[in-house]
Amino acid sequence: MFQKKRIAILGLMLESNSFAPVTGKDDFLSRLYLAGIEFAEELRKDESKLPTEMRSFCATMDVSMEWEPVPILIGLVEAGGPIEHEFFLQTLADMKGRLEAAMPLDAVYICNHGAMITTENRDPDAEIFSMTRSVVGANIPIVATLDLHGNVSDQMVEAVNLIIAYQSNPHIDMVERGKEAAFAMVEILDGLRPVASIIRLPITPPTVTLLTEKGPYADLMNYSQSKKDAEIMNISVLGGFAYADTPKNGLAIIVTARSDRALAEATARDIADYAWREHKRYDPNLTSLEDAIAQAVHAGENPDALPVALADVADNPGGGANGNTTWILEALVKAGAKGAVLGIFNDAALAQEALHLGEGARFRAIFNRVEPDRFSRRFEADATVVKIRDGDCVGRRGFYANRRLNLGTTVLLDLGGVKVVVISIRTQCADPVFLEMMGIDIAKQRSVVVKSRGHFRAGFDEFFAFDQVIEVDAPGLSSPILSRFDFKFLPRPVFPVDRNVSWPRD
CATH class of the missing domain: 3.40.50.2300 (Response regulator)
Structure with a gap:
């Protein structure tokens, strides 16, 4: 048989x-x-x-x-x-x-x-x-x-x-x-x-x-x-x-x-x-934080300018980073950027506080109230709770398409000209659904910050062409500048950590 x-x-x-x-x-x-x-x-x-x-x-x-x-x-x-x-x-x-x-x-x-x-x-x-x-x-x-x-x-x-x-x-x-x-x-x-x-x-x-x-x-x-x-x-x-x-x-x-x-x-x-x-x-070419913020501010002040996506490549949860550094967020707020959205910020304590306060509440939002590492600095700003969700969703495009995901308690905070989607389960921002489920019309935003290295490109390409993406040089656990890391096991020499490398080796 x-x-x-x-x-x-x-x-x-x-x-x-x-x-x-x-x-x-x-x-x-x-x-x-x-x-x-x-x-x-x-x-x-x-x-x-x-x-x-x-x-x-x-x-x-x-x-x-x-x-x-x-x-x-x-x-x-x-x-x-x-x-x-x-x-x-x-x-x-x-x-x-x-x-x-x-x-x-x-x-x-x-x-x-x-x-x-x-x-x-x-x-x-x-x-x-x-x-x-x-x-x-x-x-x-x-x-x-x-x-x-x-x-x-x-x-x-x-x-x-x-x-x-x-x-x-x-x-x-x-x-x-x-x-x-x-x-x-x-x-x-x-x-x-x-x-x-x-x-x-x-x-x-x-x-x-x-x-x-x-x-x-x-x-x-x-x-x-x-x-x-x-x-x-x-x-x-x-x-x-x-x-x-x-x-x-x-x-x-x-x-x-x-x-x-x-x-x-x-x-x-x-x-x-x-x-x-x-x-x-294979040498990275990143944009300085100052230049990236200037481009985001320009897009917010000039309706005829193309919107931009700022990729926080050094804080990519898809590369092991925590998804909670505040370098770009703080710079956007201090520069008075308009029409900006940051997605998605991993801070379960902040999400829980916003859940407890409820939609419409105004409060002093503390990002990284307990700093988990040297990159995840504390940052405070006045905020309004715009929307609260349970974080359960299905990916719409690209890397997460048709996959069921759970971001934990998820909230949308308005910090003035900058909105932030805060999540409770660390995930990289590779799919537009993470913003859309919070009521954000991505096509109407002037700048969008994504804590992702590259997978967001397949999810957000209907909003941002390749040349509208700015890869930002900011500190983080997934920085593409490899010379910043203390490697102990790499087979040395190796490019681009080392510059004088030959192959085949004798």
Whole structure:
């Protein structure tokens, strides 16, 4: 009798900023941490919290073959500091136990980010990959998807049959990557045994240089994908995540062929040569705080001027920052900016105070009344509570499209010419719904500050063209100026932290 293919699905998605506060179990529980039956129930929801590529993988498998998903465990959280090591070990043990109980399996799909570290381990993604291989054995197919900000080790490549990374930044191609993973899984289940080659370059690209619309990474991505053919089944070029600060950091090229290892190696070297010729382009070009504020003030005073979006790239929760620095906010208020909105400011205590006072209340708003770190300075201003919501929403565009999210208690404060959306669960401002659900007509604003590095571009591009975006040089845990960080584990020298870098190394 014909039996369905039983495919386990699992993942633990965290992008770790080594300089940010530790990420613990409660952080995952506030976003997504499910196993077994609860995981299976979430798979069936139309508006799910699950990673988009995981849902796409499952939907594509549904129409590609007779299969049975075997949900193991999935965890997802906003980028943050290293995961607490004991919690990681507990999760790894839970994953292993559930995999062992689910045997025999025909395949495994792993949905990870790829840039996770723990408080004691610089490569926990490899631990998950290797544990999975140890349980299922050498002959069971394992396909993994990763964020293009993942830091990939040789151990990760060796433990699975195929790694597929995002190709779009902002990340809007997760559906496509999920489909690609599913189609590849079908081929591997039919007997294909792909071979991969990885080359890691001494480049740790600052986040703002990794856009795929234009710039050095866009050109590299286009060049690399032009090398795909009938034999080369996947080319993943991962810019990595410098703030993870690991020995495996460095722009990585993974070329996977269907059978020809020599071709995979030659193709990877060709792409690496191209990338190295362009490596000096990975220098960030930011706008000073003073110039950015001047442009926002100008837009507010001149109706004929184009509105501007100020990207607070150094305080991006999507890069592990707290989402609560006040440098730009304070400067806008002091400059008397008009028609300005800041989204979204992470301050649960301030949101709770506004909730208690109620809509229409006027009070002295204290941002960061307890300063959590050296970047999150205290700031006070007279404010009016305009609107209060529970923060439950569904993403409308770009990175968060069609994903159910919860920002916790959310309030809109009016500080005069500047309005601020304050949230209670740290999230980057990548979707216009975060402002729209608070009654803000974005098209009528003269300037919008987003605490996001780049994903907001795919959400807010209907309001701001590429050239209307100003990437502001302000302090923060996700500053693109990498020389400001005390790296301890990066493979040195590495560009642009170091200037005198050569490749290939002797």
